[in-house]
Amino acid sequence: MLHEVTPGVLVATSRRMSTTSTIVTDGETALLVDPTWMPDELDSLAAALADRGLSVAGGFATHAHHDHLLWHPGFGPAPRWASVTTERYAASERDGLVENLGSDFPPELVDLMGRVTGAEAIPASSLPHGVDVELVVHDGHAPGHTALWLPRQRVLIAGDMLSDIELPLPFWPDDLPAYLAALDMLAPYADQASLVIPGHGTVGGDAAARLDADRRYLDDVQRRGSSDDPRVRNPGMAEEYAHLQRLVAESSGRAPSDSMGG
């Protein structure tokens, strides 16, 4: 289930919404980024780490959404980090996040969800040897959303940004300017990246092209009220597309139909 996408970086992909778990390792210890999602997949992930003899030095959650805040008892007691804002939202929105997991999610995993500590940087004790991580904190997609940049490997772990299957989702709060600012902040990393790992989708060598596609989509919807981005046809994306069209129309004070071609 684990694929080594570049030396020292392993990715597992959930059957649910192609959600990715990323493991950064020196062969002995590991940093787990957004381990996810279904209980049996988390069981398998813990078993796969044990099979490889990897001990978990730390965890990191890219943002305060339920599918990015998970953990498993088999990962052990390592500290789990996030941005300061993510920690705050994981606590204040806990009831809603738990609800999103569904009533049949195992109680022990529900209890572990979202137990992150906010930090400006991941402490060295939670990083494998020889691994540097730069945190890129912004408010695109979610307040305090954080991308991880691995400068040595030139890998960008993007969280729920730069997906090849999902549209840009600048929602909750509906903050399009923050999303555009986040893309600007990610652009220099995307330009240098040899690989981008999205929170949902496939690992690719096309980070800069994905970022351009996201800008084009948002720009098209803002300028003419529509987009021909092929991701609109992916599962669940028609609703997100309609939501953005409504958001743009409301912020410009026009009904959605009036904004077409405007």
Ligand SMILES: [Zn+2]
């Ligand atoms: Zn998310």
